[in-house]
Amino acid sequence: MGSAESPTASWTDIDWLHNVGMRQDTFTYLCNHPRPQLERQRTCYRAPLTVEQRVAVTLRRLSTNIEYQSILHLFGIGISTAHTVIQEVVSAIVRILKPLLIKVPKGNHLRNIVNGFRDKWGFPQCAGADYYNRKGYYSILLPGVADHKLMFWDISVGCPGKVHDSRVFGNSSIFQKGQSSKHFPPWSEGFQGVSVPVSIVADTAYPLLPWLQKPYPEGQGITQDQRMYNYRLSRARMCVERTFDRLKARWRCLLKRNGHSINVINKVVAACCTLHNLCQSRGEELDPMLLENVDDDGTRLTSLIYVLLL
Numbered sequence: 001m002g003s004a005e006s007p008t009a010s011w012t013d014i015d016w017l018h019n020v021g022m023r024q025d026t027f028t029y030l031c032n033h034p035r036p037q038l039e040r041q042r043t044c045y046r047a048p049l050t051v052e053q054r055v056a057v058t059l060r061r062l063s064t065n066i067e068y069q070s071i072l073h074l075f076g077i078g079i080s081t082a083h084t085v086i087q088e089v090v091s092a093i094v095r096i097l098k099p100l101l102i103k104v105p106k107g108n109h110l111r112n113i114v115n116g117f118r119d120k121w122g123f124p125q126c127a128g129a130d131y132y133n134r135k136g137y138y139s140i141l142l143p144g145v146a147d148h149k150l151m152f153w154d155i156s157v158g159c160p161g162k163v164h165d166s167r168v169f170g171n172s173s174i175f176q177k178g179q180s181s182k183h184f185p186p187w188s189e190g191f192q193g194v195s196v197p198v199s200i201v202a203d204t205a206y207p208l209l210p211w212l213q214k215p216y217p218e219g220q221g222i223t224q225d226q227r228m229y230n231y232r233l234s235r236a237r238m239c240v241e242r243t244f245d246r247l248k249a250r251w252r253c254l255l256k257r258n259g260h261s262i263n264v265i266n267k268v269v270a271a272c273c274t275l276h277n278l279c280q281s282r283g284e285e286l287d288p289m290l291l292e293n294v295d296d297d298g299t300r301l302t303s304l305i306y307v308l309l310l
Helices: 013-020 024-032 051-064 068-075 079-101 107-121 165-171 173-179 224-250 262-281 288-292
Strands: 126-131 144-146 152-155 188-191 194-197 199-201
Touching (some): 051 068, 051 079, 068 079, 107 224, 144 224, 165 173
Antiparallel strands (some): 126 144
């Protein structure tokens, strides 16, 4: 398959969205960043796959979980070649683009996020919402923090799905950075005489920490003010649920059985989070029908990156 045979040459705008989940201009932007790492030299035997072909094959697989036999028919490359190409592209995305697109907010970026949570959901001094899977499937956990624009700014990939909550959180980069005061600067604001630092919001399974807020326990004795606090915290946390839903809707390989090794799976999940942020930052539209179909076997996978391993 040489560049002259590339099926992308005849794609319409609709074809681009259907086949690789993004517009052509975003696809070109994506190809240009890891181009030096993905280009291959021409040999005496045949022309190498272009960077565009390699990225298109990878995005098609990630966005649809298409079988490798179908990749053979669509792109004209062998199954073993497709395996190699996808692993190389995924690795390049994680190595080159992830540090650019998934990072702890600072300066004006942090202030914009805090203002966004305050203006949208009435929750002050919030810089993100944290979430991860606590179901018993054989899966990979993805603790992640999302901002008000439904973009990840921290992820930790790799824990098996049955690992206890406390161990998952304690081993996550989110916890390590928070405990070492590497998340946010000492920026506080006063509310009713109380100095409130910038923090992340989470659910009741998380510990209460100076940089991590959780709801008050529901039940007898809870005050009206505490109920209002819980309500606003719950609204603020909706952003991370929506972020996970959009991630899975765009990159449907995360919803189905996947035959890669555990090391490759970790890179695939990280690459999908990176690509999600790329699409969000460039205003890529998402078909509402895809969002309606992120359920699996009737179970709403709000916090689960459901990557089943063969």
